[in-house]
Amino acid sequence: MEHHGILVSVDQFKTFIAEISVILDEIEIFIEEDIGRKINIRSPKQLSELLYKEKGYTPSKKTKSGGSTDSASLQDLMQKINDPILEKILEYRELYKIKSTYLETLPTYIDSDGRIHTQFHQAVTATGRLSSSDPNLQNIPVRKAWGRKIRECFIPAEGKVLISADYSQIEMRILAHYCQKGTLVDAFQKDEDIHRRTGVEIAGGELFYRTEHRAIAKMINY
Numbered sequence: 710m711e712h713h714g715i716l717v718s719v720d721q722f723k724t725f726i727a728e729i730s731v732i733l734d735e736i737e738i739f740i741e742e743d744i745g746r747k748i749n750i751r752s753p754k755q756l757s758e759l760l761y762k763e764k765g766y767t768p769s770k771k772t773k774s775g776g777s778t779d780s781a782s783l784q785d786l787m788q789k790i791n792d793p794i795l796e797k798i799l800e801y802r803e804l805y806k807i808k809s810t811y812l813e814t815l816p817t818y819i820d821s822d823g824r825i826h827t828q829f830h831q832a833v834t835a836t837g838r839l840s841s842s843d844p845n846l847q848n849i850p851v852r853k854a855w856g857r858k859i860r861e862c863f864i865p866a867e868g869k870v871l872i873s874a875d876y877s878q879i880e881m882r883i884l885a886h887y888c889q890k891g892t893l894v895d896a897f898q899k900d901e902d903i904h905r906r907t908g909v910e911i912a913g914g915e916l917f918y919r920t921e922h923r924a925i926a927k928m929i930n931y
Contacts (some may be wrong), residue, residue, distance in 0.1 A: 711825070711826055711827065711828060711829055712822075713845070714820065714822065714824030714827075715824055715825055715863050715865065716824050716865065716866055717815070717816065717823065717824065717825055717862060717863060717864070718825070718863075718864045719819065719823075721861060721862040721864075722812055722816050722862050725812055725858060725859070725862065726808060726813065729804050729807060729808050729812065729855075732804055733801060733804055733805060733808070736800060736801045737801075738748065739793075739797055739928050741792055744794075750801050750802075750805075751776045751802075751805065753774070754774050757774060757775040757776050757778050758775065759798075760778065761775060761776035768786075769782050769786065770782060777900070778798075780802070783795050783798060783799055784799070785874065800831075803839060804855075807855055807859070811859050812859070814844065815844055815862075818843070818844050825844065825846070827842065827843060827845070827846045828842050828843050829841050830842065835876070854908075878903055880931070881897075881903060882897060882931075885897050892906070892910070902923075904923045904926045904927045904930060905918075905926070906926075907929060907930055908923040908925065909927070910926075911925060911926055
């Protein structure tokens with residue numbers, strides 16, 4: 710996999726960068742028009758002064774340089790104050806991170822064959838699964854739309870297709886094999902959702918089960 714690499718569409722990367730750049734510019738203009746001056750949205754100090762000195766908001770936590778402007782603090786502020794600037798700041802940060810971390814960085818790894826040759830490691834993760842570096846191609850988010858869009862920049866060669874394949878809860882199935890009997894074996898034999906089954910056990914029965922129990926159960930299972 711290291712030797713073969715993965716083919717990349719430079720044009721798609723460029724298109725995505727252009728789209729995000731337009732949105733970032735629009736956010737900068739929106740904030741500039743709202744406060745009547747330019748501000749460096751990437752500067753925690755300038756944001757702190759804007760929000761807590763000029764606008765007079767109360768910070769949920771403080772730092773050495775003033776009120777905190779990290780994501781958690783801004784999310785907390787949004788719950789209390791209806792100011793569209795807060796949402797715009799968070800959106801700007803997320804998009805800027807996409808642009809700088811992925812869209813501008815990944816193409817620099819493209820080799821002369823048009824492919825990225827990441828390095829895979831067999832003995833780094835605690836679970837024993839493969840990990841990759843230089844660049845890390847395994848941490849590109851998939852749940853958000855922009856994450857899926859980044860993945861679309863990785864393409865198959867002409868006449869080829871890319872497939873996605875995954876083991877179905879392989880570690881727990883191996884564990885069930887060694888257990889030979891019990892709830893784990895019973896759940897797999899009945900082709901149940903093992904995380905849901907564990908969630909029901911945690912909740913104390915079907916009557917008390919809620920969807921959030923599944924997320925807790927998944928952490929416990931693994």
